[in-house]
Every structure is written in C-alpha cells, then in structure tokens.
Amino acid sequence: MTITITAFERSPDRGRGLARDMRVRWALEEAGQPYDVSLVSFETMKQPAHLARQPFGQIPTYEEGDLSLFESGAIVLHIAERHGGGLLPRDANGRARAIAWMFAALNTVEPPVFDHSLARILERNEPWYEQRLHALENSIRKRLDSLSTHLGDADWLDGAFSAGDLLMVSVLLRLKSSNILDEYPNLAAYVARAEARPAYQRAFAAQLAVFHAASGG
Numbered sequence: 001m002t003i004t005i006t007a008f009e010r011s012p013d014r015g016r017g018l019a020r021d022m023r024v025r026w027a028l029e030e031a032g033q034p035y036d037v038s039l040v041s042f043e044t045m046k047q048p049a050h051l052a053r054q055p056f057g058q059i060p061t062y063e064e065g066d067l068s069l070f071e072s073g074a075i076v077l078h079i080a081e082r083h084g085g086g087l088l089p090r091d092a093n094g095r096a097r098a099i100a101w102m103f104a105a106l107n108t109v110e111p112p113v114f115d116h117s118l119a120r121i122l123e124r125n126e127p128w129y130e131q132r133l134h135a136l137e138n139s140i141r142k143r144l145d146s147l148s149t150h151l152g153d154a155d156w157l158d159g160a161f162s163a164g165d166l167l168m169v170s171v172l173l174r175l176k177s178s179n180i181l182d183e184y185p186n187l188a189a190y191v192a193r194a195e196a197r198p199a200y201q202r203a204f205a206a207q208l209a210v211f212h213a214a215s216g217g
C-alpha cells in the first residue's frame with residue numbers, strides 16, 4: 001500500500017533536516033518502506049483539503065490506504081508498530097520503555113529546545129532577547145544534564161536503537177547551530193552516531209534534494 005507524507009515545498013530550515021517530516025522519513029527508511037512525498041506551500045497548508053488531514057494546518061501528515069494521520073510522534077509510533085524496522089523492542093517492557101522515551105523527547109525535551117530556536121529567529125530584535133535566551137538555555141541545560149547522566153557511556157537510551165532514540169536525536173539536532181550540545185560530549189557523540197545511520201542519511205538526502213530542487217540548484 002502506498003505511503004504518502006507531506007513536507008514543505010520550501011523548508012524554512014533550508015534543507016538542514018530540522019522540519020518534522022525528517023523524523024517520519026527517517027522512520028520509514030529504518031523500516032525499509034518506500035514512500036511518496038506531497039509537497040505543500042504555507043498557503044496550501046491552511047486550505048480545507050490539508051486541514052482535513054492536519055487540523056492545525058501543519059506538516060507532516062501520513063496517508064496509507066484509508067489511514068490518515070498527523071503528529072510526527074504518532075506517525076513514527078505507527079510506522080514502528082506496523083512496519084517494524086527494529087524501532088520498537090519485541091519484549092513488552094522494553095517496548096513500553098521505548099515509547100516512554102518517545103514521549104520524553106516530544107514532551108520533556110522538545111519544548112525548551114523548540115522555544116530556543118524560535119526565539120533565535122523571531123525575538124532577536126527584542127530588548128529582552130539576551131535575558132530570554134539565557135533563561136531558555138538554562139531550561140535546555142536542565143534537560144540535557146539529566147539526559148546526559150542517563151545516557152552515560154551507552155550508545156542508545158535503552159539498549160538497542162529505537163524510535164525513542166530517533167525522536168530524541170531529531171529534537172537534539174535543533175541544537176547543532178548553538179554551542180549547547182558541545183557542553184555534553186556524550187550527547188554530541190550520541191547525535192553523531194545516529195546521524196551516521198544509513199537510514200538517517202537517506203532521509204536527510206531526500207529532504208535536501210527537495211530544498212535544492214525548489215531553489216533551482
């Protein structure tokens with residue numbers, strides 16, 4: 001059954017792989033599932049046809065037969081459950097823990113990381129920018145301190161690579177353009193380890209090709 005996802009026609013991140021279609025592409029590559037991509041403009045995303053798939057007018061969405069999904073975390077979980085790819089452990093407890101890490105990535109780590117990237121883009125000229133940035137960096141450090149302690153010398157968060165790692169790394173990648181990640185050598189190595197995965201590289205190349213095509217080069 002054909003899988004179709006949506007992604008930005010022209011990603012604001014200029015092909016750096018930070019838009020949330022990247023995590024879905026990556027999960028599909030891990031699971032060895034071919035997929036089509038429907039590219040949407042910001043304008044199209046707010047039209048009824050897209051809102052019927054994604055009530056908040058965002059990307060990514062996922063369609064497979066009569067299933068239509070939104071929310072990148074839910075999509076990655078669906079791919080892991082239906083298509084495997086080793087994204088969830090076979091044993092029930094390991095699987096529950098991997099799902100807990102998926103939630104931790106999206107619910108505990110992503111909020112301050114995302115606010116930080118947004119502030120760097122949208123709030124740069126505000127008089128309180130430096131204070132806000134400092135506060136956001138401290139919120140991020142609080143999370144990274146704990147994450148770094150948990151990871152220790154391990155390769156992945158809980159045994160073998162899982163959808164929990166996929167989402168956690170997808171979130172941490174947003175920090176690459178700041179220096180915060182470098183304060184945590186084990187987390188920087190964790191991100192690099194994930195980026196070296198062939199599935200990640202295929203997904204990254206695919207989204208970059210879209211950006212190059214849209215930019216005429």
Ligand SMILES: N[C@@H](CCC(=O)N[C@@H](CS)C(=O)NCC(=O)O)C(=O)O
Nearest residue numbers: 019020057058059060070071072073
């Ligand atoms: N929680 C949603 C967030 C989706 C989201 O923020 N998508 C961004 C791209 S990464 C978007 O479509 N932004 C455009 C907009 O909100 O108008 C998910 O994980 O899928």
